Amino acid sequence: MRALAVMIALIAGPGFADTVIATRTIRPQELISAGDVRIDPANVDGAHQSLDEVIGQEARIALYAGRVVMQGSVGEPALIDRNQMVELIYARGGLRIAAEGRALARGGVGERIRVMNTGSRTVLFGLIAPDGTVLVTK
Structure with a gap:
């Protein structure tokens, strides 16, 4: 068999x-x-x-x-376009800082993009959250 x-x-x-x-x-x-x-x-x-x-x-x-x-x-479909104004969120432990930023790349949920803090002109990296904010990683 x-x-x-x-x-x-x-x-x-x-x-x-x-x-x-x-x-x-x-x-x-x-x-x-x-x-x-x-x-x-x-x-x-x-x-x-x-x-x-x-x-x-x-x-x-x-x-x-x-x-x-x-x-x-x-x-994933892009949630953020290049040069779009976004909210930057930095959260560690009990500290949470929100700032205004500009996206330097286009991306979808979960993607890592470069962003610039418009107040300090510092370029950072962050992950795009489902609500359109960018969670700063470095």
């Missing part, structure tokens, strides 16, 4: 994983909808394998029609 299962597996050949393909050209910073991508039975290393991983995400680079959507080419 086990020999029969092994023979069936060998005859079936190598398994293929699904790969996400762009159905139209998607520009950078554009949100990806269900009609923009499809699944093809192919095995491409480093490519997204599920539509759920891509739909609702933002294109980081141009995605061309008929080409594979690689990991790293899409990400």
Whole structure:
């Protein structure tokens, strides 16, 4: 019985994983909808394998029609744009300092970006919080 299962597996050949393909050209910073991508039975290393991983995400680079959507080419939609005024929050222990800052990069929730404290002109790094504030890390 086990020999029969092994023979069936060998005859079936190598398994293929699904790969996400762009159905139209998607520009950078554009949100990806269900009609923009499809699944093809192919095995491409480093490519997204599920539509759920891509739909609702933002294109980081141009995605061309008929080409594979690689990991790293899409990400969380940007919550903060470059040069946008943001609230900077520094919190350690019981201390919490809030200041006004300017974003020096574009990013989505959880991304680390550079920001400038507009009061002191100091450039800092921070993580973007879901509410649009930047949690200063250094």
